[in-house]
Amino acid sequence: MLKQLVEQCQRDNAFAQKRLFDQYINRLFRVSLRYVRHEPEAEEVLMNAFLKAFRSISSFSYRDENGLEAWLRRIVVNEALQHLRANRQLPPFLSDDEIDDQPDSVALPDAGLDVERIYALIRELPTGYRTVFNLYVIEGYTHREIAEQLHISENTSKSQLSKARAVLQTWLIQNGYETETRRNA
Structure with missing residues (x-):
């Protein structure tokens, strides 16, 4: 079922993208919020991450659900780090x-x-x-x-x-x- 959903997303099916988004939004929001303290910023990070995921999902090779979630998590983490850098929250590190x-x-x-x-x-x-x-x-x-x-x-x-x-x-x-x-x- 999830494999078919990914395949539909790879064909730019908006309904499939919404279903994938709904399936992972809560888990990935928590990932974003671990890096970015304020909820509105964490939401922005998450939305940007999903946009990047949907833009690059055509290059994603589905193996299993864990692989998909790991791929999405990595995108969210990278987007959160990019957000922290852009807002000069990272580095420098505390002494x-x-x-x-x-x-x-x-x-x-x-x-x-x-x-x-x-x-x-x-x-x-x-x-x-x-x-x-x-x-x-x-x-x-x-x-x-x-x-x-x-x-x-x-x-x-x-x-x-x-x-x-x-x-x-x-x-x-x-x-x-x-x-x-x-x-x-």
């Missing part, structure tokens, strides 16, 4: 001194952390930390690929990831959530 300007505490629910809360915490990270964290941890890019995408060194990528993890861990500890390692120590 150790600038982290003091970030929130000391993030209010967490009394119950255990859920996926939505972790997602919200990641969105609170400074842009550089958040971008590298998302690319490495969530999207599965290597530090070399991140360095190439962001025009930074691999060591900067590693440093940004380390700092992002440290900030997240600090926020969790400050709000009463300790890692298993700390509890068992």
Whole structure:
């Protein structure tokens, strides 16, 4: 079914494009929002990504649903990075001194952390930390690929990831959530 939908999109069928859009809009909006904090900007990134996808779908070779989603996700991520660059939000990356300007505490629910809360915490990270964290941890890019995408060194990528993890861990500890390692120590 999805393969036929892609084939129809490749023939510029507007109805098929709308169906594909509807099928992936929610998942891909969350991807966009992980990189671009404000919803209107994330929506703009997503719309631009879908336009690019529909323009280049003729060169897409359908293998399975996972391949299609991965292809669409990569377009969204690339569009989000392009948006951050165009708005001068990326780079430069934060230095150790600038982290003091970030929130000391993030209010967490009394119950255990859920996926939505972790997602919200990641969105609170400074842009550089958040971008590298998302690319490495969530999207599965290597530090070399991140360095190439962001025009930074691999060591900067590693440093940004380390700092992002440290900030997240600090926020969790400050709000009463300790890692298993700390509890068992």
